[in-house]
Amino acid sequence: MDRVFKLPSTTFIGGKEKSLPLREILKRLEGAYCGHIGVEFMFINSLEQCNWIRQKMETPGIMEMNNDDKRLILARLTRATGFEAFLARKWSSEKRFGLEGCEILIPAMKQVIDKSTELGVESIVMGMPHRxxxxxxxxxxxxxxxxxxxQFAALEAADDGSGDxxxxxxxxxxxxxxxxxxxxRLAVVANPSHLEAADPVVQGKTRAEQFYRGDGEGKKVMSILLHGDAAFCGQGVVFETMHLSDLPDYTTHGTIHIVVNNQIGFTTDPRxxxxxxYCTDVARVVNAPIFHVNSDDPEAVMHVCKIAAEWRSTFxxxxxxxxxCYRRNGHNEIDEPMFTQPLMxxxxxxxxxxxxxxxxKLIAEGVVSQEEVKDVKDKYEKICEEAYVNARQETHIKYKDWLDSPWSGFFEGKDPLKASPTGIKEDTLVHIGKKFSSPPPNAAEFVIHKGIERILKARMEMIESRQVDWALGEAMAFGSLLKEGIHVRLSGQDVERGTFSHRHHVLHHQTVDKATYRPLxxxxxxxxxxxxxxxxxxxxGVLGFELGYSMTNPNALVxxxxxxxxxxxxxxxxxxQFISSGQAKWVRQSGLVMLQPHGLEGMGPEHSSARLERFLQMSADDPDYFPPESEEFAVRQLHDxxxxxxxxxxxxxxxxxxxxQIALPFRKPLIMMTPKSLLRHPEARSSFDLMTEDTSFLRIIPEEGIAAQNPGNVKRVLFCSGKVYYDLKKARGERGLxxxxxxxxxxxVRDI
Structure with missing residues (x-):
């Protein structure tokens, strides 16, 4: 136990090589040690899982590999290294955030994918930073x-958008x-410079794919997230995303996280x-096993990746x-790391x-010859040269080649400027309203809260009078889409009841735990x-998750x-980074709806404003362009x-x-300022006549009262939006105006 082992994760810190006795390493890792692998798992509170890891790590001869597998590692490592070398030669002054120092990442990911595919996975969604x-x-x-x-050529884009x-x-x-x-199927999600922001987006996209495939256990679809060491421990969204991992409506049934541990963040050392x-300590909060492995030992890396895929498939x-690993160059290829890390x-x-x-190592073992090693290098070099010649023939960059979520057939056969009607039959409104306003079928056994009984009774009275309030209008929109085969997902903090106790989409049995009824x-x-x-x-984290969910299927209201x-x-x-600019940068559309309770209701500045002005400032706006008047004018504004x-x-x-949102022939995010006081305002009601066939969304609602009947007497016209209308209307009446x-x-408020 006293032999010395160089702990990889601290070898280069501060330029001083640290050597630790094996017992100290085990103490730090709280787990197992095998060759160049250290495993943290003793914090896992499952004896079955701990014993499973021990068996995978401590069985004699468990890491032995045959010669074919070693040659496969060599070939993949050669391709990874050759690709970076080729780019370095052809574009020596370009930033590319290459993998030099951790080329083993490519064989590692391929090993995870190979094993996962063997275990039944058919689709993998990946997120990663630049490097x-x-x-x-x-x-x-x-x-x-x-x-x-x-992408290295200074070509114009053939598609619309700013590009990235x-x-x-x-x-x-x-x-x-x-x-x-x-x-x-492999998807790599596009992401901005905000390093870990793509994590929840990947998870939402993965969850959606699992949902639409009926993959309730995550056996066919999985996610892989790549991280840098500094970002993994420094970015709070990593923690937020981790804490979604076991929640019933957010779990993706296990994610494989791979940390490319450069032992340095930009120019900052871990101290x-x-x-x-360890940079991976954040993963302890969800009892995830953590495998520390020396990247210069490819066979140890492959063993760890195989175990990780099996763990995910099993548990x-x-x-x-x-x-x-380490980063051979600076933050990018034209950065000078010696300024700040000379000894390292x-x-x-x-x-x-x-x-x-x-x-x-393989040559010394007699697995391959020097000639075979050179032959593998030369073959890949030739492949790169041929692709380079072909790339020079291109005249435009096609950003559609880089879509991470293609919607097969969605745009085909549609008039891009024609929306489907949104009004529905009155019978449908009545049916949905009555179902939504009724207690559970087994009402004699299902005890609901007395307050809920009063709410349901009031809703039923509204149905009978052919009137709807805000909650009923929302339920009818959701219900009518569900009737048409459109999946609806509503997510957020306390959305089941509604922050203002107006929605009640989930009724709870008052005497039986976990017994619920969802009328919709x-x-x-x-x-x-x-x-x-x-x-x-x-x-x-959750908004990113829902964005990822909305990207997967355009025929869903998220x-x-x-x-x-x-x-x-x-x-x-x-x-x-994603919602405002995603289409311009990545040709990625999303129909995500952001519902944001908004309005000054006497609760102070912290609970009053959804910052409407920020969304208006971030709207794509060309003040010099106005679409020509036509039947498609309103849809053209939304399209642009x-x-x-x-x-x-x-x-x-x-x-x-x-x-x-579903009727449009394209998808745009909807930023919706939802009310608070209007949820129960006696005048904020709508007749069924405004929701039936031949009705539609009104971009502007003109004056409908006395002033409209005799416009010659009107001295002033006011424009407003939202709840302010009811305040102005009341003040106008009080003054006899x-x-x-x-x-x-x-x-x-903003549509162009």
């Missing part, structure tokens, strides 16, 4: 090399996995960037692989590449499923509701903008705008 993205696209996803090389740098783009590939001879011993829980980089300069270390799930025998789920107390409108402050990164911002004043308009002041409501 190594081009190599992953080329050698893991097998994206055509000429498409990647085209090459190491932010995503992709979607369907291909045959030659190792398992099974088809696999200044984290307070815990359907998260697992972390900490690839302890002097040691790195003297360290031979991982490929050379492993090739020499039982409207029709052949309806689409309805998901309403209270989220964790997270905005950044809504995220903030507990209060101004709570979107904490989710601003998702709003800025980046999102729709609305502040409705009537339940009927709210009903129509929700249904219009009903015939002199006209009030028009702007319901869609």
């Amino acid at each position: 190594g993205r081009l190599n992953v696209l080329a050698n893991v996803c097998r994206k055509p090399l000429n498409q990647i090389f085209t 740098v090459k190491y932010h783009l995503g992709t979607y590939i369907e291909r045959l996995n030659r190792v398992t001879n099974k088809n696999i 200044h960037s984290r307070s815990s011993p 359907h829980k998260d697992v972390v692989i900490d690839l302890v 980089y002097r040691k790195i300069r003297a360290t031979p590449p991982g490929l050379d270390i492993y090739a020499n 799930c039982y409207l029709y025998p052949d309806q689409a499923p309805y998901t309403v789920c209270n989220s964790s107390l997270s905005e950044f 809504c995220w509701e903030a507990q209060f409108g101004d709570f979107n402050n904490t989710a601003q990164c998702i709003i800025d 903008i980046n999102w729709i911002v609305a502040n409705c004043s009537t339940p009927a308009n709210y009903f129509h705008i929700l249904r219009r 009903d015939d002199k002041i006209a009030i028009s409501r702007v319901e869609q």
Whole structure:
């Protein structure tokens, strides 16, 4: 136990090499040790899981590999190294955030994919930061090399949009996995510079794919998340995303996390960037096993990746692989790391590449010859050269080649400027309203709260008088879409009841724990499923999750509701980087609805404003362009903008705008300022006549009272939106100015 082992994760810190006795390593890792692998798992409170890991790590001869597997590692490592070397030669002054120092990531990911495919996985959604993205696209996803090389040329885009740098783009590939001879779908989600912001988006997309495939246990669809060491412990959204991992309506049934541990963040060493011993310590909160492995030992890495895939398949829980490596260059290829890390980089300069270390090892073992090693290198070099020649023939960049969520057939055969009607038959409104307003079928056995009884009775009275309030209008929009086969998902903090106790989409048995009834799930025998789920107390993570969910299928209404409108402050990164600009950067559309309770109701500044002005400032707006007048004018405005911002004043308009999200021939995010006082305002009611066939969303509601009947007497016209209308109307009446002041409501605040 006294032999010395160099702990990889602290070898280069501060330029001083640290050597620790094995007993100290085991004490730090709280787990098992095998060769160049350390495993943390003793904090896991399941004896079955701990014993499972011990068996995988401590069985004699468990890491032995045959020569064919060793040659496969060498070939994959050669491709990973060769790709970076080729880019370095052809574009020496370009930033590409290469993988030099951790080329083993490519064989590692391929090992995870091979084993997962063998265990039944058919689709994998991946998220990752800049470093190594081009190599992953080329050698893991097998994206055509000429498409990647085209990104280095200063070409104009053939598609609409501003475009993004090459190491932010995503992709979607369907291909045959030659190792398992099974088809696999691979998607890499596009992401901005905010390093871990893509994590919840990946999880939402994965969950959606599992849902639409009926994959309730995550056996066919899974996610892989790549992280940098500094971001993994430094970015709070990692923690938020981790805490979604076991929640019933958010779990993806296990994610494989791979940390590319550079042992440095940009120019900051770990002593200044984290307070815990390991960058992976955040994973302990969800009892995920953590495998620390020396990246210069490819066979140890492959063993860990195989175990990680098997763990995920067996227990359907998260697992972390900490690839302890280094970054041969600075933050990017034109950065100088010696400015701040001279001793560390002097040691790195003297360290031979991982490929050379492993090739020499296999040559010494007699597994391959020097000629075979060179032959593998030369073959891949030739492949790159041919792709380079082909790339030079291109004249435009096609951003549609980089879509991470293609919607097969959605846009085909549609008039891009014609929306389907949103009004529905009165019989449908009555049916949905009565179902929504009725107690559970087994009402004699299902004890509901007395307050709920009064609410249901009041709703039934509204149905009989052919009137709806805000909650009933929303339920009718959801229910009518469910009837048409459109999946509806409502997610956020306390959305089941509603922050203001107005919704009550989930009724709770008052004497039996976990016994619930969801009326909108039982409207029709052949309806689409309805998901309403209270989220964790997270905005950044959950909004990102719902965005990812909305990207997967355009024929679904996905809504995220903030507990209060101004709570979107904490989710601003998702709003800025994905929702506002996603289509311009990545040609990615989303029909996500953001519901944000908004309005000054005497509760102070913290619970009053959804920051409407911010959304208006972030709207795509060309003041010099006005679409030509035509029948398609209204839809053309929506087509050309980046999102729709609305502040409705009537339940009927709210009903129509929700249904219009699906009726449009394209998808745009809807930023919806929802009311608080209007939820129960006696005048904020709508007649069925405003929701039936031949009715639609009203962008502006003109004056409808006395002033409209005699416009010649009108002295002033006021424009307003939302709840302010009812305040102005009341003040006008109190002053006896009903015939002199006209009030028009702007319901869609920004649409061009």
